[in-house]
Amino acid sequence: MPHDYSHPHSHLPSDPALRVKALETLLVRKGLVDPAALDEIIETYAHKVGPQNGARVVAKIWSDPAFREAMLSDPMPLLREMDLYGRQGEHMVFVENTPEVHNIVVCTLCSCYPWPLLGIPPGWYKSDAYRARAVREPRSVLAEFGVTLPEGQAVRVWDSTAETRYLVVPQRPFDSEGLSEDELAALVSRNSMIGTGLALEPKR
Structure with missing residues (x-):
């Protein structure tokens, strides 16, 4: 089955860690996510x-x-x-x-x-x-x-x-x-x- 490059997810890297980083960068650049708030969320789910x-x-x-x-x-x-x-x-x-x-x-x-x-x-x-x-x-x-x-x-x-x-x-x-x-x-x-x-x- 041919890959559907029209799907928005097709532009993201295949490696999960890279996909997360790409999405994080995009959201921060568009002003949709505060980097400090994101760091706090990551800290919470990583350690608390x-x-x-x-x-x-x-x-x-x-x-x-x-x-x-x-x-x-x-x-x-x-x-x-x-x-x-x-x-x-x-x-x-x-x-x-x-x-x-x-x-x-x-x-x-x-x-x-x-x-x-x-x-x-x-x-x-x-x-x-x-x-x-x-x-x-x-x-x-x-x-x-x-x-x-x-x-x-x-x-x-x-x-x-x-x-x-x-x-x-x-x-x-x-x-x-x-x-x-x-x-x-x-x-x-x-x-x-x-x-x-x-x-x-x-x-x-």
């Missing part, structure tokens, strides 16, 4: 908003039974106290993986995602293939992410919406007793909180 926030919450859930009970019941009061709420995270539901059930999150309509806890969604989360196949054949999708579940463990798929976003609490790894919350948080990956990964094993 991201999966490290969700990992901290999961680590506390693993280590504090009262906190776990509250987060699995109604997490929003505690998330507000921790300043981990807001746009794209107004109503959160935490679902816990167990030996009986493995949870996986998808947004079948668009790409609803808990930004305050996980940052910006990865490209694959927004893809048509993931959005369709995660519902139809979740075990196959998980296998492609390197996750093979025991035969007796069921898979439950949660469909995020504009009203409700989900975060998976992965199973706590074996041999992680005695670790601090910071050490536990280091075992929690972004994918494990979407359900397309497992928590890391601690290095001993």
Whole structure:
């Protein structure tokens, strides 16, 4: 199929980083974006908003039974106290993986995602293939992410919406007793909180 050079995106470089830089330069030159405001946004999403926030919450859930009970019941009061709420995270539901059930999150309509806890969604989360196949054949999708579940463990798929976003609490790894919350948080990956990964094993 011949390339459509009439499409405006065809004038952008193919490398994602270069595309972003080209768009940034264009927006700044046209006076549509303030460079200082843009730097602040980048700083926020690079260091303040991201999966490290969700990992901290999961680590506390693993280590504090009262906190776990509250987060699995109604997490929003505690998330507000921790300043981990807001746009794209107004109503959160935490679902816990167990030996009986493995949870996986998808947004079948668009790409609803808990930004305050996980940052910006990865490209694959927004893809048509993931959005369709995660519902139809979740075990196959998980296998492609390197996750093979025991035969007796069921898979439950949660469909995020504009009203409700989900975060998976992965199973706590074996041999992680005695670790601090910071050490536990280091075992929690972004994918494990979407359900397309497992928590890391601690290095001993």
